Amino acid sequence: MTTSNPSQGDVDPAVREELARLRDSIDNIDAAVVHMLAERFKCTQQVGHLKARHQLPPADPAREARQIARLRTLAENAKLDPAFAEKFLGFIIGEVIRHHESIAEDTINGVASTAT
DSSP, X not given: OOOOOOOGGGSOHXXXXXXXXXXXXXXXXXXXXXXXXXXXXXHHHHHHHHHHHTTOOSOOHHHHHHHHHHHHHHHHHTTOOHHHHHHHHHHHHHHHHHHHHHHHHHHHHTOOOOOO
């Protein structure tokens, strides 16, 4: 696939300025998302340790189903594709379960876990 990409000199300065402004906003949002995910994983790590100490299973399918339904509703209300939101949450849940399994295994083996 080939596309025509005019050199920066051929683009109206106002368009370049608007593009830069929008990209700055995207960069700020991306940074916020990363920081929010980091905070979320700090909390889920604590959940994993609590589950491991009390020999609870790493996964909770009923909670996961409720969370997916809740997120789909939030996505619809926010005009975001609910299927995308579900895939995104599914990826996060998969990572959380993987971390919880690792924490549980480390707890059984007497190893201090550093997974987040």
